[in-house]
Amino acid sequence: MPLASGAPSPPSEMPARPYRMIHFFPPQIEKVRAKIPELIPKVDILLGNLEDAIPASDKEAARKGLIEVALNNDFGDTSLWTRINSLDSPWVLDDLLTIIPQAGDKLDVVMVPKVEGPWDIHYIDRLLAQLEAKYGIKKSLQVHAILETALGVSNVEEICAASPRMQGISLGPADLAASRRMKTTRVGGGHPSYQVIADPDAENPEAPRVSAQQDPWHYTLARMVDACNSAGILPFYGPFGAIDDPVAGEYQFRAAFLMGCVGTWTLHPSQIDIAKRAFSPTAEEVKTAKRIIEAMGDGTGTVMLDGRMQDDATFKQAQVMVQTAKVIAQRDSEYAELYGF
């Protein structure tokens, strides 16, 4: 305990398992359901989607499919989540009144879209409490919110702190763009319209000028990460829509990992391995972090390593890196080998 020893320790809420990707599937499609058993060991989280991308005419089938998936599979260490329809939709009450009684014991987290303020969490919190009590659900279901309206961003700190059920938040860049009237039809990532151009060359004002593309999501993601950590919950990137551009996807995911996210959504099986790479530290990073920890002894004071000063604070940064690697290694033998744990 800090008060007793003074030794620096990593943030207490370091997650105990990896959350690198939330893999979405449409549960109304039989072919998809058939492949669930082989997907389970490949992903950290499996999410049965009931909301956007599920046609209005398939909402009922999706609920049924999800219950079938939940009851007929053993998920082992993999989490099963669901995304319900938005709280102002005509479907959400049936989503909950159908899914929780029949499959509540197999679910870990309910993802709630278009959350705008703590009131939305209060609603879902109490409804889950009543359903858990009525149907004897043995675990307390957690809640994950998607940040996809301007008002949600303005209220993100209050949303994160609205209930002890809160597990985390994902960025929802497509709905958020529409809510802000951003002029884009892309889902996440950069946009060529957002650039900063260099000054003209005074000597040669007509010469072509360099411009640097900017990250349109920086403010949103950075504030979301702080809001989550302030409340002790986990921040996730969301969807990256350009499935045909895995390079840009990996850039985006890696940036989110650097900024503090623990994972992302994967909308297509091809994104699973990209997410795995992007949300796991490199072997190099883990090695450096281990060296810092070893060199720092009790974690106080300073040492020089490769010409850079390490102290109590970098010791903590190194612990974040190593601990992240450790929980990945426990779940994923490939990474265990890579890190040498």
Next chain:
Amino acid sequence: MPLASGAPSPPSEMPARPYRMIHFFPPQIEKVRAKIPELIPKVDILLGNLEDAIPASDKEAARKGLIEVALNNDFGDTSLWTRINSLDSPWVLDDLLTIIPQAGDKLDVVMVPKVEGPWDIHYIDRLLAQLEAKYGIKKSLQVHAILETALGVSNVEEICAASPRMQGISLGPADLAASRRMKTTRVGGGHPSYQVIADPDAENPEAPRVSAQQDPWHYTLARMVDACNSAGILPFYGPFGAIDDPVAGEYQFRAAFLMGCVGTWTLHPSQIDIAKRAFSPTAEEVKTAKRIIEAMGDGTGTVMLDGRMQDDATFKQAQVMVQTAKVIAQRDSEYAELYGF
């Protein structure tokens, strides 16, 4: 209504007319007043400026000139706004006590500079109410605030929600820079001092290193856009001072459009067409958006288009694009033709 049908709809506050540029003019100058009739059809908003850039000795002439402009012109679909002096100046009370009684019925919006908190809006709100009642102004005047102090940014959500009169907010980068003690004399845009430099090449540490220029206004603009949309009002970029650098101006405006702004200020006639281009979607963007809407049918479910997945959320993004184009086309025949509406 979402609760009835579940079909995704664009943000309810999509503006009913274009706001691409607020064109500033100094009303004390006769030559300028003479050209107003030909400016009216070229701009979306015309603003008679009483504040910064109007010399102290011309404040009275500016008020008079504005009243003359207001009374002697027919503005059609073009809005007439005024920017009053700041609430701690010796001029603002006379601005309002002169302009509202004589020209209140012709004005749409009062722009208030250097707003620092909701209290400033409360003041102007009540004073307008009293003047409207006393002088029988038939419309309820709207209020537009400029965000140009650090305290204003810290309070931007409360400012936006301070009154039903609030119409929108503009970024005021010059005053804001001074208030923050930013070390620049530029008005908006990037600055060569704000760069991130790449790591040295480990093989060749002395080699020149790439650096990327950064947007110093990202946080401010992004938070302002969310605050506006949370309160159902409109965000605008503000002045771009380098009239001699139209290229940089267009980059800046286009970035603001992408980020969610509906328009900008134009300080010089040469900026009008730049603003028009930057704050109107391209024909290509509109075409893509239309194809998404058509392909998505009732707006739920998914379709693949050019290798990218579209769903309820991108359907909404496409609606934002198309609806923006539509209101522009209704006002501007050149763009109507471009978009094919």
Next chain:
Amino acid sequence: MPLASGAPSPPSEMPARPYRMIHFFPPQIEKVRAKIPELIPKVDILLGNLEDAIPASDKEAARKGLIEVALNNDFGDTSLWTRINSLDSPWVLDDLLTIIPQAGDKLDVVMVPKVEGPWDIHYIDRLLAQLEAKYGIKKSLQVHAILETALGVSNVEEICAASPRMQGISLGPADLAASRRMKTTRVGGGHPSYQVIADPDAENPEAPRVSAQQDPWHYTLARMVDACNSAGILPFYGPFGAIDDPVAGEYQFRAAFLMGCVGTWTLHPSQIDIAKRAFSPTAEEVKTAKRIIEAMGDGTGTVMLDGRMQDDATFKQAQVMVQTAKVIAQRDSEYAELYGF
């Protein structure tokens, strides 16, 4: 006074002396203490460090060393600060109960690490009041907070306004990174994982694509600067850990200066001159600013200068630049000459 004359004036809280660098020293090391007399004239602020980087076993020696430094030196115009251990450590109470009684009259500012909310400032505020009263300290000690947890960032406006003792805030990027679980072991500056990549060339999709590195600290620094200015206190950048990369350090410092910071930390003597350069306007910038001020007369109205319009707002920006230069020139003859004051 604005209400009387209407003439624009710079922000009232323009600092009366330069704060370009807070130079850290470990007071337990005799060799370091011996060099203090020659350091004093070279730096704006000298800080005796008791916290991170001081080994647990040296905490007592560090307190003693600091008291020795404080009592045996004449600091002239240079400020003496100390950084105490964090409020949840086993050392902070002894830090204060030892240092304030013995050296309180020589200290200007107490830097408090890991501040999370106004409650931390309330604690230190009252404890200082009680110690000042008890030991007859003649000056009221000021407080400087370090922003190094996610919760601290979420509460930064309240922290800045928590007490009239608040003097300023520094960014603490290493602890903050750990608190956010950012995956980095760097201390400040950019990171190669945070990039935005350009779209592929449609003609040649396999061609290498440009990417632009992004500033991971933009949101944090920009919000911190606004919070400080809203409360009338001073924002500082913090440590830049890569002592072996002075080029990147200067980029980082210069960016912070542009964004509104008044100074930075220097962890190594080699960083002192870099900080001096980065946190002083260039001669060119000062010259331009002086020209604007001269051309603008009473500060209202407009003039054209080198093809750019100047008005009341740019007049204020120019005043910020010139006034910053003036206080530097008063302290630093080298810069006085450079600026021609």
Next chain:
Amino acid sequence: MPLASGAPSPPSEMPARPYRMIHFFPPQIEKVRAKIPELIPKVDILLGNLEDAIPASDKEAARKGLIEVALNNDFGDTSLWTRINSLDSPWVLDDLLTIIPQAGDKLDVVMVPKVEGPWDIHYIDRLLAQLEAKYGIKKSLQVHAILETALGVSNVEEICAASPRMQGISLGPADLAASRRMKTTRVGGGHPSYQVIADPDAENPEAPRVSAQQDPWHYTLARMVDACNSAGILPFYGPFGAIDDPVAGEYQFRAAFLMGCVGTWTLHPSQIDIAKRAFSPTAEEVKTAKRIIEAMGDGTGTVMLDGRMQDDATFKQAQVMVQTAKVIAQRDSEYAELYGF
């Protein structure tokens, strides 16, 4: 409109119909249901109780009975309300999922017990919205909260303003007493333990001393009335348990009427007439109020009446009295005659 004419007008939210009593009935009892038709014309509001006083074993029968009552009766101008079980009970979800679909169109108000903060209203608000949409309820159901916990009193202003559905609040003195650990088993009214005793007679210190009994509910009721009026909703007294003491009941009800309540609960038929008397102005009061209104003409200025000065403010008080009488007279011929309307 005040801004136009300056004439004082009564509070805009003067109710359009009388709310003198909410008469509770236990809907599971057949004999009770049989008497509903004759009760309807005698009471302003009829409430089918599902919560406290309904045995656990009768909860289902009570729901059924309420639906039967709702469907088989014509309520005319009399309102039909229900009190559901508390939000942390095992019954409330079934209460709502049973009652709203089957009898939602006949219900006016849902009374929610043990409300502790706005979150409770947010929950019920959204659940009602979803059920109304799903079952095509044509009216928007209103919500009435009972103030019966210490936390509820601390949050009463936020509760009142939590939703546009809020119709009013009742005091719940029995639960509130338990929540506060007040040492009483009475339901409402005074208590002999709460007295203030006069000073002893200095001449004769042993003489018996007068003591005055105090109102233990003054703070709660007064704050509740202000909270309701601040939000434009209606305050009600609640149950008076001593059915065998009609004199004390009438004192209590009359005090609540004076303090601003519009009505009370009646738990027994014998309380209906007491409530009617207590929550209707006397003929004398109405007569005086009419005289003030007549004497004051346009409502501004002053007149002397029976040695007391009347002005714009007493004119408003008189309007409250007369308007209250008018809506009672419209519903109740006995009172119409009494008042001479």
Next chain:
Amino acid sequence: MPLASGAPSPPSEMPARPYRMIHFFPPQIEKVRAKIPELIPKVDILLGNLEDAIPASDKEAARKGLIEVALNNDFGDTSLWTRINSLDSPWVLDDLLTIIPQAGDKLDVVMVPKVEGPWDIHYIDRLLAQLEAKYGIKKSLQVHAILETALGVSNVEEICAASPRMQGISLGPADLAASRRMKTTRVGGGHPSYQVIADPDAENPEAPRVSAQQDPWHYTLARMVDACNSAGILPFYGPFGAIDDPVAGEYQFRAAFLMGCVGTWTLHPSQIDIAKRAFSPTAEEVKTAKRIIEAMGDGTGTVMLDGRMQDDATFKQAQVMVQTAKVIAQRDSEYAELYGF
């Protein structure tokens, strides 16, 4: 200073002059104006009323009359206040634009009726600032609010703290009663409908029962007093309408004095002496307080006096009493003699 010596001192904001009565006069009546010179020495505050009780047709004459009174009299130590019309009336802007320019230098306090929240104070605060600057008023006018709506009571703490101009608050029981729909046409004081009745005598249940009348204003006044003292401003009782019942008036005033008010309104000359008596401590009270102070020496520890224990806290209470008497004695020779100062 407490921190230095530990000796208890009275609340720092003890007023430096008496405020026992605010005497209202209708300035449009010539006969009234003629008597002002003889009223000045008899009252602590003289208030020219422009609002309620001034007929709509006399508003202009009232302004004129007030200016005449202000300019033609020397007020000595007596304060001159005015009550303006309410902020939603058609008269208030003319009130201020007429009175401040012409008589601002003679006025001390502007009383604002029907204040509902801090926004009302923000409005008046800024408008006064602009008028003071424009017309060169040398003193900063203070603001006194009347608490006469339910919403105002709910916001009273924020109203008190809304501006450094805030001088105090008065209770406005007539408008407040109307706003709360209290069923009374009285202005202040008790009401026979608000009584608590004793339990029946078990032996003789039909025997007449004692009842005790209650104070309907207790909550409002007590909360108002705390809100004022929290913000360092002064609480006043307001009007007592029953001019023909001086006995009840004196009871009411005396109760307000006990509860912490510094003064009251007087609507009729006959109330001036009642207010003087009620808001001055009795000679007996002052004598007791002096004895406590003398006995307590440095103010710490305990002494027994007449069988009651005095300590640091009662020492402070005694100081409040004596200091109140002292400022009265300085102004009022009759009381100086009574107290023996």
Next chain:
Amino acid sequence: MPLASGAPSPPSEMPARPYRMIHFFPPQIEKVRAKIPELIPKVDILLGNLEDAIPASDKEAARKGLIEVALNNDFGDTSLWTRINSLDSPWVLDDLLTIIPQAGDKLDVVMVPKVEGPWDIHYIDRLLAQLEAKYGIKKSLQVHAILETALGVSNVEEICAASPRMQGISLGPADLAASRRMKTTRVGGGHPSYQVIADPDAENPEAPRVSAQQDPWHYTLARMVDACNSAGILPFYGPFGAIDDPVAGEYQFRAAFLMGCVGTWTLHPSQIDIAKRAFSPTAEEVKTAKRIIEAMGDGTGTVMLDGRMQDDATFKQAQVMVQTAKVIAQRDSEYAELYGF
């Protein structure tokens, strides 16, 4: 658990032991210390006073005396508390730095006077944490605040919720009276100046009129009780200064018990038995409560008892009464016998 069974249960925070009186003693007086052993079994809480009533010259002796008392006595089930000097006094830091290291393990609660807001609790909370850690105090010390300033009352809800250390709050009527400038030198209880007088008899207007004395502390105590219960902490009455008037003391204490307080202060041994009587239910009350509980079976539904209706809510009230009696009986054999437990 309510969600499982629906049976009503008393407030979860029913105290597990009696707190009927906090008996104050001046620890600097040897004679007093000598009697502590015989006082311990007679009181529920023993408080060593360091603040008001301890002369400035005895502060050090009082600390020493308290440590002696703490170390030399076995307190059994009796709590040992201390009241430290106020946070703005020159003594409080020494109080804590002396008492906690030497006697922290024997203390249960630190009473903090003149608390004005949550910041005061934050201060004491953190200082206690640091001292407990440093001196290895095995229990976490609790904090009890005294409500004795107007600002404290305005902030009472925030004070109660400021820390998990909060144990309770006492009313401090003497300091509070001074802070509010109430014109009284009494400590608690009623005051003859606070009366409401009946209307004159219309037939005989000169006849003497009844007046009823009012409780000046009603608002303060009622709001304090709610604030405590909202935060799950305990409300106490405070000092009753008129030791020579035990009759009035018992009235005051009994009223506080009825209103929800768990105990009071006793300043003199003669008040101990009065407090015991006043803060214990009567045998009659306990008997009635037991009968209600028995009659109500599972606690739901209704029964008639002596002509009054009992239901789930009165069942809870009865539980409060019986549970209060039980914890008293466990500690106090005299009461055990009285209640028949």
